[in-house]
Amino acid sequence: MSPASRDDTVPVRAAVHPAGHAVLRGGRASFLVHRRAVAVAAVLAVLLACAVVAYLCVGESFVAPVEVVRVLFGRPSPDELVVGTLRLPRLVVGLLAGAAFGVAGALVQTVARNPLASPDVIGVTHGAGAATVAAMSFGAVGYGALPYVSVGGGVAAALLVYSFAWRRGLNSSRFVLVGIGVSVALGSLTQLFLTKGDYLVAQQAKVWLTGSLNGRGYEEARPLALVLLVGVPVALWAARAQRGASFDDDTATALGVRLDRVRLGLTAFGVVLASVATGAAGPVDFVALLAPQVARRLTRTAQIPLLSSALTGALVVVVADLLARRLFSPIELPVGVLTAVVGAPYLMWLIVRTRSRTGGISS
Template identity: 45%
Template sequence: MSRTDVRTAVWSPPYFRMPPFSGFVRPRLIAVSAALAVVAFLTLSWNVTIGDYPIGLGEVMAALGGSGDPGTLVVVRELRLPRAAVGLLVGVAFGISGAVFQTMTRNPLAGPDMIGLTQGAGTAVTAAIVLGFDATLGLQAFGLLGCLATALLVYALAWRRGTTGYRIILVGIGVSWVCTSATDYLVAVGARFQAQAALGWLVGNLNGRDWDAAVPLAYAMAVLVPAVLGLGRLMRTLQLGDEVAVGLGTRVQLVRFALLIAGVGLVAFGTAAAGPVAFVALAAPQIAQRLARTAWPPPIASGLTGAVIVLVGDLIARTLIAEMELPVGVVTGVLGAPVLLWLLIRTNRAGSGG
């Protein structure tokens, strides 16, 4: 048992009852979530200040509040805010989806990057570009369809009188490598400009994002995030193991399928909006769990942590090299790789396989 689990077992947080709602009040989790929300808002505002037309942070704050000169309002609201909003929403979507997968599978290494979902979206988008179908439906639609199709394939292959988190991870790793190989082949046989377009999307990119990318993601999250929160109590029982969860009255397979649909939906719409931004879904829940000192990755704090990671990554990508904007996925990949290595070392020392 980890030190976090021991602290949780010894100290019980205060309990509130307000019919029809009841539950534990976790002051540290609330404080961490509030602090992350403030950091995310400040980072979003700072991102909006960057551009060819200089705008101060105070002017950005005023424009977000609806005041300021008309030129500044247009630049902030129509040209720069959409990109920052997409980064915020994508980070929240990936962070919450990572928390869902890691809790559902009881494995800190589980995430859309590891079980093939983002790779499936990448294969679909690359195929659309190489075959010339992207002008018909758009890259976002193909990314969405590829992610959903990969999720159904993983679930079907992992089914054996039900599914387990262990089988989902193993099958997902195999499917991810198949999708990666297919993507590499498509890039190799495509024309040079097609390969460049595919690679620009595959690394995860916020360049050129507008409200057309932000609005569908916002609508999807308005449905999927409440669904995840509504399943929160049942999701946590899965951490106790299937037998214990069944003993507590949890319909394990139904709950796991519902969580899979919600998590995949968040990943699919997030990937469709900005591409497969690497390691956010893997790292954000683990960082949030340690900040909040909970026994499981908290969904809201994980989403806010993901938003901070994406926005800070985009800020670095836009300012690291003068007169050049790197894709945000390059920065999150560099920052996320050490987290993956740390999780692998920690899991190996625990001897539990996750």
């Protein structure tokens, strides 16, 4: 969804665009809406609602869907402890983290103009992870401050990648390759922190590094929810700015787009989202890579749809965590293991597909 034009006199109405769009006008604002994107977002929302109910129903003890709905609407239920206290807080973290990873991946891929670019591939989540593991291993801050430490680490990693990749412009191939190199270096630094810190804390950090929602609750969800809420106006701006950022440098400059500022704003928002999500749920790999591309293929839009990316990311995390809890019960796997099982083959397929089309990694 992106602003299309302005009209001070036309009341709220929809005009069908010949290319399958609808123009919604109201007062001074108007928005160009891709009808297929709206339909896909609606279907994803329904699927996500079904996944939420299934997540709250399934566990060591099965809870009837009727009781789940009663708890969600705040009505008295004998399953309040199981649903409302044990399962719901973990679900909320998964939903918010998945949505944040989905939007972050969409923004980074838009800036890089490369489907291989995502916060976990170019080093952002590795930077957030290294900073968080260092804080956990050496007891530098309290547990509640870890999301803020993650933001600092993610921003530092993004600045490092951006500075090395910038050469009179941002080349997508160089951006991805520099990011992969920074990711490897930060992974080695994380392992160093694990060997130097307290043994018990290091074991907890290793579990966190795999991306796990076990033990997560409203304390971890609060900072992430705040960032997402404050970021709604930024997301509306980003939906419009994506159109200019997707052009090459010469075309964007000719159209009067302040490309450097737009790219910086989109990247900064994506880095903050990915970093806070990493602090809340750990580095859940490949969600930020997978969700935007799935959303784009479903909607068939020129730009990566942010709303569908958020819904796809949330759906992937919720379903993956449900399978992680029940697939090998009573053993519980970290959710990051399940997302990696799906995401790693997809990444290899994407690399092979890109190389076969262009002879190398390109936008």
